[in-house]
Amino acid sequence: MKIDLRCIPCNLNSLLRILDQNHAGEEEKKQVVRTFMKEVAEMDWSDTPIDIGRKVGEVLEPLFGDSDAFRDIKKMSNDNLLEIYDDLKTELLKLDDPLIGALKLSVAGNIIDVAPGHKIDIHSTMKDALSRPFAIDDLQELADRIRKANSLLIVGDNCGEAVLDKLLLDIAKVPNSYFSVRTKPALNDITMKEALEISMDEVATLMDSGADAPGAQEKTMKRAFSEVYFSADVVISKGQGNLEGLSSVKREIFFLLMAKCEVIGGFLGVPKGSFVAYKKAESRG
Numbered sequence: 037m038k039i040d041l042r043c044i045p046c047n048l049n050s051l052l053r054i055l056d057q058n059h060a061g062e063e064e065k066k067q068v069v070r071t072f073m074k075e076v077a078e079m080d081w082s083d084t085p086i087d088i089g090r091k092v093g094e095v096l097e098p099l100f101g102d103s104d105a106f107r108d109i110k111k112m113s114n115d116n117l118l119e120i121y122d123d124l125k126t127e128l129l130k131l132d133d134p135l136i137g138a139l140k141l142s143v144a145g146n147i148i149d150v151a152p153g154h155k156i157d158i159h160s161t162m163k164d165a166l167s168r169p170f171a172i173d174d175l176q177e178l179a180d181r182i183r184k185a186n187s188l189l190i191v192g193d194n195c196g197e198a199v200l201d202k203l204l205l206d207i208a209k210v211p212n213s214y215f216s217v218r219t220k221p222a223l224n225d226i227t228m229k230e231a232l233e234i235s236m237d238e239v240a241t242l243m244d245s246g247a248d249a250p251g252a253q254e255k256t257m258k259r260a261f262s263e264v265y266f267s268a269d270v271v272i273s274k275g276q277g278n279l280e281g282l283s284s285v286k287r288e289i290f291f292l293l294m295a296k297c298e299v300i301g302g303f304l305g306v307p308k309g310s311f312v313a314y315k316k317a318e319s320r321g
Contacts, residue, residue: 037280040299043085044076050223051092054105064099071095085280085299090249093222104221113196113224114234117145120161125203127162135179138200138207139292141165142274143311145197146294171295171310178272178290178313185269187212191245191252191282193275198226198234201274205239214264215240222250225277251277254285276300288318 051072055065072095076088096105104110124141131137144165182188188210190201198215205213215236218225231242246258252273257265265271271289273282279291279300291314295301301308 037084037283037303039079039081039083039085039088042297042299043088046297046299047076047085047088047092048072050089051095054092054096055099058100058105060099068095068099084251084253086249086251086253086277089222089251089277093220093249104227106221106224110195110224110226110230111233113194114199114230117196117199118234121199121203124162124200125206127159128203128207131166133179134207135182136175137162137166138204139175139179139313140168140311142197142200142204143170143292143294143313144168145194145200146275146296168311170313171306172304172312172314174290174315175313177315178270181270181290182208182210185210187214187264187268187270189214189216189243189264189268189271190240191216191265191271191273191278192218192226192231193278194224195226195230196224197274198231198236202234202236202239205236210270212268213240214243214268216243216245216252216261218247218250219244219256219258220248222248225250247281249277251275251279251281253281279303283316286318288316290315 055068072091075091079087128134128137188208192198192201192215217231218227221227228242228244236242243261243264244258245252245261246256248256266287273279273289273291275293276296279293282289291312293312295304295306295308295310295312298308301310304312304314306312
């Protein structure tokens with residue numbers, strides 16, 4: 037997936053939100069924005085939207101260094117869902133097909149309110165996740181493939197949502213399960229630090245994907261991750277960023293996401309806000 041011009045203001049707005057959340061001064065913000073726009077102007081337009089996201093991280097490094105600007109938000113998101121993990125699992129196991137339920141809940145992680153002080157209602161969460169229609173629905177084929185698989189890789193995306201990916205892996209119980217994380221902090225995406233904090237290693241082998249931006253890409257894949265990515269029986273890619281980076285890679289992959297913007301909606305041929313479970317065949321871009 038190549039850069040769409042609409043990705044530029046979107047990433048600029050994300051940059052400004054991060055600066056505001058971290059109380060950057062007005063002059064600091066102007067300098068960072070000036071640097072960002074200069075970097076974007078010199079980009080190759082055949083790059084992916086992820087490459088713009090990487091620029092956001094790069095221009096923020098002089099301000100934040102190795103610190104994680106989203107650390108508190110990520111921890112809150114994970115903690116709130118971990119509190120109801122056992123209850124969600126109990127509810128899933130009551131379903132006729134717990135695996136389908138777990139797949140739907142994994143996608144619904146995009147819309148669950150994890151704001152401070154908000155108590156998540158188990159029953160309404162389950163009802164919303166199970167009843168919401170999918171604009172592209174390859175869930176049954178994905179579930180059938182998982183049941184037959186000896187190896188499964190989930191390419192992780194956001195914190196919070198990752199707790200529901202853990203639940204999916206817990207329900208699926210594929211003999212050789214893998215979960216990949218970002219190499220370094222990128223927005224609210226999960227890194228090895230957060231994956232260990234939610235005990236993801238109890239249900240899967242954790243892998244550093246090599247991604248240093250909000251999405252996995254073939255050009256940044258570490259060797260060990262690449263070997264699993266291209267050999268696993270089933271690969272699930274979570275979220276928009278991973279779709280942007282992996283949609284052109286030649287292997288079969290199942291994309292699970294909510295189309296949060298018109299660019300992604302247009303790419304998939306679905307309305308903005310749609311839930312998607314899309315199987316991309318190996319030969320399709």
